[in-house]
Amino acid sequence: MRTDSTSTSTAATTTAAAPRPHRLRRLLPPAAVAACAALLAGVAPATAAPAAAAAPGAPYTGMGNCPVAAPAMHDPSNLQVGCLVSVTNAGKFTLGNTVVPFNSPITLQFGFYWDKSAPEVSFPDGSTANQYTVVPPTSAPLLSAPMVQINIPGIQNYLPGITSVFAQVELAGPVTKFTPLATGEPYPVFQLPIKLHLYNALFGAHCYVGSDAAPLLLKPTTGSTAPAGSTPPMTGDPGTIGYDPDPNGHNALVISETNASLVDNTFAVPGANGCGLLGSLNQIINWTMGLPAAPGKDSVSFQQTNASFVLDTDIADLTAALGDSTAH
Template sequence: MRTSTPAPAPAPAPAPAPRRRLRRLLPTAAVLACAALLSSVTPASAAATTSAATTAAPGAPYTGMGNCPLAAPAMQNPENLQVGCLVSVTKAGKFTLGSTVVPFNSPITLQFGFYWDKSAPEVSFPDGSSANQYTVVPPTGAPLLSAPMVQINIPGIQNYLPGITSVFAQVELAGPVTKFTPLATGEPYPVFQLPIKLHLYNALFGLHCYVGSDSAPLLLRPTTGTTAATPPMTGDPGTLDYLPDPNGHNALAVSETGASLVDNTFPVPGASGCGVLGSLNQIINWTMGLPAAAGKDAVSFQQTDATFVLDTDIADLTAALSDSSAH
């Protein structure tokens, strides 16, 4: 470099590639709204303090996110590239376990926080696009999964006394939710991995009758695309909308309405712990058609409405949710 000529100012560094990849998955109408989020950082000193979560219920477009774990250490890590919150409600659907079909008669709710750390994990899809994959953080003061107890009729038995001539089933978490990939929408890739177990209740079953366990869960990988099982199932991404923060924060909310998430790639084990010393396990297995190999079981989450919000800074995200509660 010549000393007689002033050195030119260095060109601005390009945005990190993973953030560009995330933006490529969005419709054109949302690109401008996402640009500020994915290419800027809000100084913590200019945002509200993040020492505690918001105290009032957030308003639109963050309705239902009051239990997002904004103060959790994993969310507060300054090396996170992105942070966010999700709430999802499924209004219909069914579970097929072997020869037994369990309908969903009441809403199922998922809620949690998530972050994208400095390792910038992502997945690639067959069409050449890619999306960020996030780590899930359980909500504060609320269950991650809220599912109704459902009643299963026993074949060949008239249900005169529910809980005696029928079986009640409760879906329970069997481990952490992992590999959250919200922008896998419409792709043949799971939106998340959800390990569950089915707690069976009947007057004769005892208190520890389960299908699946923490060590051997039913691992659901629901997708809005097409599953890899035979025969395949195909979901529906529903309608997507992108909602910039109404108060000028960098947070961007993404809503998904009328979606269908499906999976038929998981096996289901036999029952365990049912009756005295497991004496009723085989009867339950015979009645429900268990164990059942992958492809013979299925789950369908219908009429699913979900909203998730993304931000590059936890302080700005906390301020966005707090400010929304005042409007």
């Protein structure tokens, strides 16, 4: 999420110009900015090592499923490549008049790249941040979320799954517009399309709120949201920012975010679909949950999020950095 969400700023390397530190200057002392710029400048990429092991060590802990072998990560025109892992430990969804708590960790993990078109976003203070393309893992889910229980209003919950509903967040499309350096800005860290799979003995196997065609499009931010109408904004928190250069001499740089809060109340929630025989329970679920719900009536809060992402200018060097970390 921290996702991770997302963090501080970094250097943007182009093929014809010296690296630009971008937003690092706002969050790190001058000496750290110089060190980070030097790390990402890299006079020559390190010799490629064997593919990363399943469990890299610090500072790459949790990045073992990064898709470093994916073809998109090996495009020679990429200016930067990286990996992210984010774990959210608390929070909640508010969908219409229904609150869905997060009782267990939610994990996001993926790779990403910054291509030769060098996409950026600009912020009100005049600063900029790189916007990356997400590459999903090849041997693990991009999104891992626990199943949670929702009580049915007015019904005593004697038999979970019959007198209550279980719900699970599922991915409903690709994650896009990954902007990890939008730390504290009124701009989403990424766009995350999801659907909510509802389980009850009467609902059948294909009962959802949202779908691949009409997802809940979350745009969580560590800054402030801009909801429609008179709805007040929500404000997140970037948490504590840290950075770690590679301990083995590679050009990789890890940026971390600890105890961050990402929020969004700008998305709409569609009605239920596929619930009961021929959708016969859709309207009952909509009435019970207060759906569909327009933007401003729904919200999500990802609390206690710990995220880290690594940046490098060369996929061979990044792969080597992950692999070498297992020996230390």
